Amino acid sequence: MPAPPRFAAFLLPLITCACLEPPALDELSAPLADLGGVDTWGPLDGTPIPSFPDDDTGPPSSNPGDDGDGDGDGGAPADPALAQLRLTEVLVDPPGKDGGADSPEFIELRNIGTEPVILDGLRIDARSWPVLDASALGLVGVSLDPQALLVVQRWASDADPALAALHVIDAATFVGFLHSGGLRNADGLVTVGAASAVADELVYGAEPEDRPDAWIGDPVPSPGSARSMCRAAASDLDHDDASDWSDCAPSPGHVSSEPAKAPVEPPPIPPGAVQIVEVSANPPGPASEEKYYEFIELVNLSNVEVELSGCRIGDAPTHDAPGVDPLEYLAGDGGCDSPTCLAPGARALIVGDSYAGPIGPIGLALVLATDDSTIADGGLTNTEPVVLWGPNNAVISSYRLWSDPAGDPLPSDEQPLHRVDPAAADEAQSWISAPPTPGE
Template identity: 80%
Template structure:
């Protein structure tokens, strides 16, 4: 075949091949191998964390920034690594979640760049798991060093309270929910869809133990007191980062003396005394627990702060049923809601108390009854200080089952407020709560 003919045949062959459709590729027959990745977020309260809703934000941009995508969308960085929990108020004065007493968690952007909060998630016992959509934060940028305060109101509060507002350099958002932060065994975690970036564990140790926390939990704060991070730039994920402080949502620790971490003021020895105990009030057994009370008096010449005090029916400060006390009603005669003036009395009751309140301060446990399911005729009653010292006692006798007993449905009264806790110093008499 002449060379020209061979060249023509080759060209025709190439054209024919180019017109043929390529063969279809087989689909992958096996999934990708599991590389052993671990989800460091995961449900912390047994409830699956809801997935962040799909959006058109495109691929992440540089950390803490937003930029334009090729298609005109916005780059959003899901990483919130520079977000810190800086203050938590778990037990505000008055009704938790009331119109004037919201619980709150304060967060701060400690970086030098704005932080897009679209991927934010907050998991706090016993709040519902919250995300940016539920808090109205989609598209919101938290400025460098700025603070975000998330508040919880009870569901009977004004819905307008949950709307976003800006006060000075702090942004406040909120939500309405019946479940409040746990007072004595709390866990708070913040982060993105698949990572926890900061955690706080206080009171009792949670089960299972969180991976990010180290050592013992932070001691639960007293009623009306916050837990504050001492230095937002320091994060050891342990109790050394935290201290009790006066609540001041949205304010900077270093520039606010009232927010600087402070130690509880010690209660002077002998300042407080249990003077009346109603462990067997009149009525059927099913109702009497809701009428039990313990009355104390301030025998000193100084104001005594009761925040952080606890009451129980056992001789160990960490026994089951030892309850923290929080403000319920009345006035102790000094500035703090949980302060008791010299000579003033306070009534200690369960949350479900239905009896008379009297004229003084009323503090309630965080349970429906006093101590471990209420008081009995022969159990002791012990008042504990924040440092676990025993402040005052009733019925810590060699024979707690001995006379006098509240068998006649009347309280026992201490004959002399300064008398020792001995059987001969107690007498049965009609109730005088708050008098």
């Protein structure tokens, strides 16, 4: 740090008399931060791009190389034309495995302006993706023509890195990355622009704790599995509210021609319609492995179809406890058109997305998975409750919300607990230990 001017005369003799060798450059340099090591991939020229740490959700200045000038990569200030970018489509819950080779999550942007947009200063913050910039996506030096599209795709960390290479199809530029963290299904938030200014945002699902100041009114309802949220092709005006958006079939690289319409929320689940009837919190095997075999079974006791998209599962009596997980379609059939719908009398299993138990021999049960490797906060325990939450944070059904959840009956014999009468209240006397019957 330079000395203040008033000390310059005092320091000059010391400087002129000093005969010391200057310190080596590497002695003055701070050690490089450890960015973590999840995935790496290379752009077309083979130059490696740093991988993202799983928890990279920090402020703009946390981006590697960000010097605070708004460009996100330590270079020249961001192109003001980045303000021309608009979100046009977001797919948070593709069919099959989220981030699988044939089922990437994606967000799509369009340049609605009349001039090209230089993407060097681009910044994308989409929960729970890492914060992305042009350097990370291989977009430095790339511009987006007027009315052209940019599609950013996320594959799981075990996918082929070649999938993430930049390529152009017609007027759409596709880029991607590999990462273990997927877009949130239940309470999502996407912002795009430069590090110093947001060009567009989308709030969907449940109300997030830190929504953008510009967003007006309620979030856009999550459309459910295999459906996108789309902005209509003619909707260049940005109202920053749910009226800009509707659900649609996924069409990355093609702007939807469907007119914007008011989002349709699924009908609420009637009280008592869906019940937790079986909980396997202590399956056979070593404790370190049992969480991959845990499951929860639901049944629809009503005479109407119920939509489970937007529901979440947790192991605590509060809806905002750590580990409360959104549910995604994994397998099976609930007996109605929507992949997350449950017909009257039908059953559904809830598992972690690393579930290692039987999937095939489970009858006609619908199988829903959490968005991480286990159910709730690191898996279930013998005395923790289980709560199924609706999209409005109402309790749909519960297990072990007792006055003494540590009391009997306990799953200490490595068998699930079953509700003796599916319509019975959640009380200790309503549960017994018995062999597992998932899907039956």
